[in-house]
Amino acid sequence: MSTAAHPEPRRILIVRLSALGDIVMSSGLIPALHKRFPQAELYWLTEAGCAPLLKHNPKLKDVLIWPRAQWEQLLKAKQYGALWREIRAFRKMLRSMRFDLVLDGQGLLKSGMCAWFTGAPRRISIIAREGSHLLVHERVVPPAGADTRIGSEYRYLATYLGAPEADFQLDLAVGAAPLAKAQAALQAALAGKPQRPLVVLCPFTTRPQKHWVETNWSELARHLLERGLQPIVLGGPSDKEAAARIAAGCSDLINLTGLLKLDESVALISQCQQLIGVDTGLTHMGTALRLPTVALFGSTRPYLSSGTPTTQVMYDALPCSPCRRRPTCEGRFDCMKQLTVDRVLAQAQALYNPTGLAP
Incomplete structure (x- = not known):
């Protein structure tokens, strides 16, 4: 789908929940998107354990936390009612932020569900496995083995959105x-x-x-x-x-x-x-x-x-x-x-x- 067919986003959410190395390798999306959409606010959704890698980055408006541990604790305790209420509250929070563009950089069911929760009018996923393609509007599949550079799939996503390749640079800020x-x-x-x-x-x-x-x-x-x-x-x-x-x-x-x-x-x-x-x-x-x-x-x-x-x-x-x-x-x-x-x-x-x- 052509990027030109969509209005310029005002709020962008990157969904990459884990793991530490993958967060680092996908961090190149931050400067790439910052330059491609200079008027947009950038947000990142991740697990609590990975948040310290992102929270010091001045290009991010905010780092949002997926409360995985809390949900797992409620599930283990069989507190299904409380778990359902927590999930609904999380979905309501994401919807209230009115994201225009959501990028699922993990391509799994859990990350696709988080992207779907936002209700954003444009949701894009890398590869989209485990049925998560049903939760997004666009599925980006990089050519297998074509690019052996660090963060190649995220580079591909950045260029898919119109960012120059040179703008994809790993971006790790020190607090x-x-x-x-x-x-x-x-x-x-x-x-x-x-x-x-x-x-x-x-x-x-x-x-x-x-x-x-x-x-x-x-x-x-x-x-x-x-x-x-x-x-x-x-x-x-x-x-x-x-x-x-x-x-x-x-x-x-x-x-x-x-x-x-x-x-x-x-x-x-x-x-x-x-x-x-x-x-x-x-x-x-x-x-x-x-x-x-x-x-x-x-x-x-x-x-x-x-x-x-x-x-x-x-x-x-x-x-x-x-x-x-x-x-x-x-x-x-x-x-x-x-x-x-x-x-x-x-x-x-x-x-x-x-x-x-x-x-």
Whole structure:
């Protein structure tokens, strides 16, 4: 459907409820839409856990919360009447905001339902699975494999709406308060240590087949220290045990895992000089913040190119890769094991070498 057939929107809602990495990769819609529709107010609907990634962005009028946890709690307690009232109240709130254009960037039934709740006269979905195509007016399906850049499906949606491709740039804002907290945490952790460029390591993610060999992180940290760099391992509260094992293999590694909130982690990454990580939200944040980033991919390959020379993807296209959620290697995870410490170190050195030290 032609964009010209529709009046210029005054209020636009982006629906991308989760997950952290996908929120980062879809954030390029913010500047693209801001420039394409300069008179429109931009809103984003997401889950509470992802909201800190968005709430500091000055281009967004507001970040709305889908109360998933509350609904699930009522459902588990079999309080069906209360649940129905909450859903109706949520729908009423969305309708009252009178959105002209709603973009379902998730393409699932839950996100499609949220888009439908708005009653917007123009609702567009990416791919639209699980029957959610019945809840929108337009379905956008990017050509499979045609674009291997980060956030390719969201880029396609932006250009579908008439935005120049160059305007799609990942947009992650750092809040003043989280930045102060991150700087205080860094100052405390670095007390008494020599001043070195900071390299943040992001080893943790949701699936074991996406992990790099755990002992490799300790070895990598030792090599970084030998080259005059200060490694910092970062992750969430559930990663503390694994982070402690990694830190045990390198006494001078700074371990801030589980100590910072999500937006404080964003702020801390912004203060570092390089990032090395697996397919996880924190790694994509490094790309969004224009940090020299080395991304280690194997069972998943969300992109092959970041569209910027500051991020380099390490990915070996084995016959079984990417297997995604269905590994066939019986737990060997060959795709990640063959990314050796020497290879990763060489890539990191080539990408960012502030001290001029030889590899």
